[in-house]
Every structure is written in C-alpha cells, then in structure tokens.
Amino acid sequence: MKSINQIISVKSFAGFRRVLLIGILLFSGFCFGQDNASKVTDTLIKNVPSNSFGLFDEKDIDLHYFKWKSENNLRNDSIKIFSLSPISRRVNKVNGFVLGAGHYENTNIKLQTINGLNIEASPLSLALFTISINVPFESFLVGINDNVISNVAFFDDCTASYIKINGLNISSGGFMGGAELRGVNISIISGMNKMNGFSVGGILNTKSFSGVSISGLANISDLGNGIQIGSSNVSRRHNGIQIGLFNNSKELRGMQFGLWNTNGKRKLPFFNWQFKK
Template sequence: MKTRILLLLILTTKIIYAQDTIVQQNSIYQQRFTPVEQHAQFFGFTPMSKKINKVNFAFGFGHVENRRIANQTINGLNLEVNPAPIAGVFVAFLAILHLPDVIGNADLSSRGGGEGLRIKNWEHTPHVKVNGLNLSTGCFFTTASMNGLNISLANKFNDFNGVSVTVLGTIIDHQNGVSVGVYNANNSLKGATVGLFNQSYELKGVHVGLINATKYNRGLQVGVYNRSYSKGFQIGVWNKNAKRSFPILNW
C-alpha cells in the first residue's frame, strides 16, 4: 500500500501541470474567429500574440491555452517568470522527509497491472515547440514539445528530445534523452530518468531512483524498490517483476 505522502507528491506534481480553465458561456465557445495572417519576428512577449507564429527569443509570464492559435515555435531561448507552481516545492520537501515510509509500503499494486502508469496527453492549443533552451520558474500551460535543454520548476511535454532538469519533475509522452527531478513520468523512454520516483509505461532505457515502476521493462531499473509488470533487469534492495520478487538482482 502506498503511503499518503507518495500520493500527495504525485497528485501535487500533476496538479501543477493542470490548465486553469475559465468557464464561459456556450455562445462564446461557438464563436468563429476570423483567421489572421501570422509572421515571424526575433522577439516575442509571452503569452505571444496570435499574429506571431515564430520567434528566436521569447520572454514573459509563460505560454497558456489560446483557442485562436494553432502552433507557435521558439527557435532559440524561451525565458519565463512564472510563479504559479512554487507552492509545490513545500509538498515535495514533506515527501522527502517521509521517504522511508513510502519505500517500506510501496508495492504499487493499485495501478491496475501497470495500466495506471500510462499518462494522458494534453490537447490544448497553441502547440508550442521549443528548439533550444527553456528557462522557467514554472511550467507550460498548454501543449508543448521540445528539442534541447529544459531547466524549470516542473514541466510537461508531448515529445521531448534532450535534457530536462527540474525541481519537481517532468511528465512526457515520448522521451528521448535524460530527465532529472523528484518525479519523472513518461509513456515511452529511450534514455534515462534520475529522481526519487520514476515511472514509465514502456522502458527502453534506465531508471535511477529510490522507487521505480514500469509496465514493460526492456531496459534497467536501479533503485531501492523496483517494480515491473513484465520481466526485465532490476538492481536494488528489493525488486519485483512479473516472474519473481528478489533482492539485489532480478531479471
């Protein structure tokens, strides 16, 4: 049975990525907006105008959902001053203090045979794509993909190629590269995640952490407690997969 602290950490991390939606009247949702001609420019203030589709340098309060914009691209630097998720750091600190209880009770059996490890994609617009460097005190509040280096408090991507370093963690659909943070989750991993809690639906890389979980293990898990719903290599104090439970080394 997982402890309440682990649940609190995971739920809080995911809440950080939740989009605040303003309830509007149906007549507003049904409006048909007149298309506007978009253009590229060197600098853009975020949230960016619907007239801009590409910049080299973006700065501001971050990217949010806007139904009037389909896609926007940053080729270079995206710099955000976003204070929204800072409260989550306190919850992460509490979770670290209670990690011995988490590890001692973490059988992860409530995840439906591993299906609960699958994460859902966002379908918001605009779809922001960053090619380069993202520096943020918060996270994206719309669908995002990235090629490059992400340094932020937390973040969520549909597709990510590169390195992500966060305080709380990174949630990714398809990940090629490395992510470091308290909590790292992905549907497909080709690379490595380093954190207190790592989860993958399909692992084709390496988990390094205190608690690691995956549905399909085609890589390696290294941690205090490793859980796989298939066979696969595991190194840790206690390892459990579809074939056996065994300390130190399991396969």
C-alpha cells in the same frame, strides 16, 4: 473615289470609337463585378460557423483555414526575433528570444513555435509545487505505487500541443500541458506532451520522452527512451535505464538500479532487468 475613301475612313473611325467604348464599358463592368465578388466571398468566409467542413476533391477541408487566411493572420509580424510571453495571437513563430510569464493556448494559431531561448517566470506550477503538499509527497512515492502507473488519466492529457520549443527552456515554474520541447529543459515542474533532449528539474511528466531526465522527485512518462534519474522513476513503456530509489515500468527493455525496482517480469531490490516480454 476620293470622296468614297473619306466616307469609308469616317465610318471606320466611328466604328473604332464604338468598339473602344464597348471595350471600356466591359472592362469597367468586369472590374466592378470582381470587386463585388471579393466582398461577398469575404463576407461568406467571415460568417463560417464553427466545425464547418467542405468537400473538395473527395476530401474534407476545414473552412476555418480560409477564414484564418481572410482575416490577415499571415502578416509580416507573424515571425519575430524577440517576443514577450504569452506570445501575441498574431505571431506563429519566434526565431530568437522569448521572455515572459508563460504560454497559454492560442485560439487563432494552433501551434506556436520558438526556435532559440525561452525564459519565463511562471507562477502556476511553482505554486502547485509549494502549496499542494501532496504533490511532492505523492511524487516521491509514485515509483512504488502500481495504481498510479496503471491509471491512464495520469499520463494522457487531452490538451493538444500549442507551444513547441526547439532550444533552451528555463522556467521558475514550468509547463502544465500542451507543450513539446526539443533541446534542454530547466524547470521546477513540467507536464509535456513530448520531451526530446536533456531535462533537469523537480518533476517531469511526459507522454513521450527521449533523452536524459534528472529530477529531484519524479520522472513520469508514458513512453520513455533513454535514462531516467530521480527519487522515483515511472514509465509505462521504457527502453533504457532507470536510476533512483523507486523504479517502476510495466514494459521495460533495459535495466533498473535502485532501492526497489518493479517491471513486468519481477520485483527486486537494488538491481532489476527485463529484455523480453
């Protein structure tokens, strides 16, 4: 009986060793296979061609999202407290202070955000304002030129927003499209997709404006809500008040005060209004 138990224990130990060996081999093969699968996936992701989409749950998914994730763009430095501008292509948000020469479209990050203060010495719009003499001249007369307000291209910039500022923007030049600002804007000349807040400068051209804008030459907007104060004020659709030498709005819901006022109802000197179509 004793000898039988010894034989059984030996066989059991041998069987245990076999099971342990098989388990180790399977675990190693599993880990090795996972590593290879990851490498193949990364290779496939990096080789995604432009404008590639995949169907997932009956929805088109942009495969570049996974490529962007695989290239480690979401790093610890993607959010900063201070940054020079143009902002690094790896930084998608700055909570604090940005100082530099302006912002340009980033090919890696669709929309970079600044929460705080943005100060820039941008030479582009300042050069446009001083060298191109027709810019200030035409801006001064834009309020009495109906051809300008009916020109769709004058308002509709095809550049998508690539920079968004929540706070204070101070610029020796300004934006030339692709910007959204919520807060206070102080700049010479600015072309924005959206401006919500208070703006002071030479020329402000926006697709959408809400708040108060004071410009030495012209306030120009596709859709305006609030108060425009300037030599010329132009808004295709405006809800509020226009105060200036020349005021022009195709669809006005409010009042105009100026030397010459034009809206969808009438043209009058000094004072004009429109509250219905």
